Amino acid sequence: MSDVLLIRGAELWGPGPDGMPGTGARADVLVRDGVVAEIGAVSAPKDAEVVDADGLVLLPGLVDLHTHLREPGREDAETVSTGSAAAAAGGFTAVLAMANTSPVTDTGEAAERILDLGTAAGLADVVPVGAVTKGLAGEELAELGLMARSRARVRVFSDDGRCVQDARVMRRALEYLRPFDGVVSQHAQDANLAGPQACCHEGEISGRLGLPGWPGVAESSIVARDVMLAEHTGGRVHVAHVSTAASVDVIRWAKARGIRVTAEVTPHHLALGTELVTGYDPVYKVNPPLRPSEDRTALVEALADGTIDAVATDHAPHARHDKEHAFADAAFGMLGLETALSVVADVMVQPGRLTWSEVATRMSVAPARIARLASHGRPVAVGEPANLVLVDPAARTTVDAAASQSLSRNNPWHGRTLPAAVVATVLRGRVTARDGRALTAEEALA
Amino acid sequence: MTRHLLSSADLSREEVEAILDTATEMHDVQRRQVKKLPTLRGRTVINFFFEDSTRTRSSFEIAGKWMSADTINLSAKGSSTSKGESLRDTVQTINAMAVDALVIRHNASGACQQVAQWVDASVINAGDGTHEHPTQALLDAYTLRSHLGDLDGRHVVIVGDLTHSRVFRSNVITLKTLGAHVTVVAPPTLMPSGIADWSKADGFATAWDLDEVLATGDVPDAVMMLRVQRERMSGGFFPTPREYTVGYGLTRPRLTALLARNPLALVLHPGPMNRGLEISADAADSAASVVLDQVSAGVAVRMSVLYHLLAGSEGAAA
C-alpha cells in the first residue's frame, strides 16, 4: 500500500480548519505520512493511491465512547482484534473499551494491556475505560490516578454493566478525578427500582408478557442525583446510553444550569422499540431496555438539539450459548459497531433531523472531546491527523448477521435494509476498512 | 388448531369449546374401570419441567398415560442457567429423540414460545414464569361451564397477586374468549404494569376494592382467588399477611356477602391454597367451592388437549 492517499472529489462535512461546521464543499484531500497534506484541487502524485470519492461524504473518523470488546475473559464472544475489525468496518477510528472484562480494567497495568492489544491489532485506536470501583463492586475506588497516569492515559471511568449506586462513592470519584480532567460515565440504573431480574421496559408489554420490568424512573432518578453531585463537586459526569424522556429533561435542565454533564444515546435506543420483545427473542434484550415511542421521540429530539452530545454504540457481543436462553436468563446486549452510522443516517439524516456535519459532531468531535482524545474528532484540515471515514450516503444495504466482523451474532439489525455505507476508513493515513470489510494484516501491509 | 399450545390467545372460541366438549367425554372415561384409551398409542410425550410442580406434572402424566402415549418425565431444574448448555441445546437434545410433544414448565416467561421455534415437536405450555398457564385456564373454564353452563355474559372476579400470576393472564384471555365479563382485583402493588391500558384494550375491569366489587354492580357468578406466593409476603408488595387478608382475602363475611347476592356463586382456587390468608377455611370448604372439581377436571382437560394437538393428521386441522 502506498503511503500517499488521494481522496478525490469528496464532500467535506467535517469541521473546517477554523473549527466551523463543514458545508459539504467538494475537494480533493491528499494524505501523506498520516496527516492531511493538501486540500483543494490536487493532482495525483505519482506514488499515490487514488480513491474516487465522487458523491461520497468525508467525515472525521468516528469515535465510540462505549464498546465492549470482551477481552480479556470472554474471547469466545469478541477479542480486541475482532472488535477492532468491526469498528473499522463501521467507520470508527477510535473506540473506548469498557472495563467490565475479566479481570476488570481497574489498574494501570490492565489498562496498558488493553492499549497494547489494540495497537497490535492496528485497526482502530483502542482506548481503555477504567473502572470507577475495584472489581466494579461499587465499594472502593479503583486506582483512578494510576490509570490516568499510565501509558493508556485513561480519562473515562465507568462501572458500566453496573451503576455506581452509592452516592458517596460517586461523589468521591467525581471529586478525585478533577485533577486528571477525568469523567465518570455512569450506567444509570437504580438497583432497587430495577434489579438484576428486570429485563425489559416496565409498561403494558412487560405486564402482558409477565417479564420483570425496568421502569424509566430507575434511570432518571440516578441521572438527577448524579447531575446534582456533579454540580456539588465540580466534576464531570457523562450519562451513558440515555434511554428515557425524563432523563433527557434532567440533562437539559442541568446543562442550562451550567453543570458539567454530557450524554450519549445508542443507535438502538433511537430506532428500536419495546414492542420488539413481544416474541421473547433475546436478541432484543439489552440494558437499559428498548423503550416506548414517546421516549424514542424525546431521544431523537435531544440528539438533534445537542442536549445529547454523542451517539455511542454500546456494542455488546455475546456468544450464542449466552443468548439462547429463556428471555429472563439470557445475557443483555446487542452488536452495534458495524451498523451505527447507517442507523443514524436512517433515523436522523434521512428525515432531515441532522446534517452530515452534525453527524460528524455527534459521532466524532463530541465523543473525542468528552474522552479527551487529542488526535480524533479533529477538523479536516492541513496538518491534522488523517483519521477519516468516507461514506456513500446513497447506498442501501441489507444487514446480514452472518457477515459480521464480530465473533458474535446477536445482531438486532439482521435482515433490515439501512441507508448509507462506509466505503473506507482511514487511520493515521492508512486504510483500515473498505466497503464494510476491515483489512487483514496482510492486506493492510501489502 | 395450531400445533402448539403456548398461550391461551392461540385458541379461538370454537377451539376452546371443542377442547371442553372433548374433555367432557374424557371425564366420563375417568369414571370407568378401564380408563385407558388407545388413541395416542405410539406417541411420545415428554413432560419437561424446569420448575417443580407436583399437580400439573402428575396431571399431564396421567393424561398422557390414559391416552396410551409413552410419557416420560424430565426434571431440569436449574440446568438452563448452568454454564455451557443453553436452553436451546437442552431442548434440541430432547427433540432429537423424535418426540411428538414437549410439555414444558419453566420458571421464565416466554420460554415455551422460544422452545417452539427450536423443535419439531408440539409444545404445550404447562406454565411459563409469570406469563401464562393455558391448560389451567381451560380446566377453570371447564369447571365453570359444568356448573354455570354457557359462560356468555357471566361475571367472573379474579382476586390476588395479578403481577406474578400466570393463572390470571391465561384465565382473563380464555374467559373473554368464551364471552364472560371479568373483573380483576388487587392492591396497586400487585397489579401488573400498564394494566390500565391493557384492560381497556382487552375489555376487562380492574378494581382495588374487593368489597365494592362483591357488593355493587355486576353480580359475580364466580370468584377466583389466586394463591399468594410465600416470597411475595416478604417482598414489600403489602405490609403483612394479616393486612392482605383483611383487604383481599375471601373471608367468611365476604363469602356471606357474595352468596347473599348470588346463592349460586362459585369459589375457585388454582391451589395449593393458603388457608387463612387469601381464602378462609369456611370459603374453601363451603358448598360454593369447586376447588376439587378443578383438580378433577385437570386430567380430562389435558387428555383433550393432547388429543386435539396430537391425534389428527399434521397440517390437516385448520
Added chain:
Amino acid sequence: MPRPDSAPTSPTFSSAPPAQNPSPPLDPTGRDVLGATDIARCLRRIAHEILEHNKGADDLVVLGIPSRGVELAHRLVALIEEVEGARIPVGAIDVTMYRDDLRSQPTRAPRHTDIPGGGIDGKVVVLVDDVLYSGRSVRAALDALSDLGRPKAVRLAVLVDRGHRELPIRADHVGKNLPTSHAEKVQVRLSGHDGIPDVVRIAGGEPQAVRA
C-alpha cells in the same frame, strides 16, 4: 375411507355435537336406492331378526355407533319394544378414540358414549351402524366395548352393507346389500338426524346394477 359419509367434509376443527352439524348436501346427480318406506321395512325386519335370534328380548342392549347409528338404534329399540312390550336398554358407543386412521384425518371431536345403567357385562350387545364398508369402525367399536365390560355376545346390525371389507368382519343383520365401487359414495340421511326425509343415495363413480 372406511366411513366415507361420516367424515367431516371440511378440514375444520370439528366441535359441535352431531345434531348441530349441518349435514353435507346430497349429491343431486346420485340415485336413491332406499326411500323412507324401504328403510322402515328394513328396520322392522331387522328388529324381528334380532328377537328371533335372541329368542326374545332378554339381556339385549342396543348401542348405536355415532352419529346415524344412534338414531337407527333408537328406531330399532322402539320397534322391538313394540313387539315385546318391554323396555330395552339403548345407548351409544363412540369409536373416535379407537380409530386406526386418526393420523390420516383432521382431528375430529369425539361423540358422546352413553352406556345404559345396567352396563354390558353378560349382555347381548347389538351394535348398530348405518353403513358397513371396510369394517374398521366396527373393529374400533369392538375394542371400545372391551374397555367397557365383557358382553356375553356382540351382534352387528347395519342398514346398508356396501362391501369392500378390509377386516374379517360381517354383519348379523343387514337392511340392504348394496354392491358399490370404491369411487362411489353412499349417502344416508335420517329424518331425526338430518332434518330431511329418510333416504339412501349412491353418488359418483360408474353406475352399477343394484342387486335386489
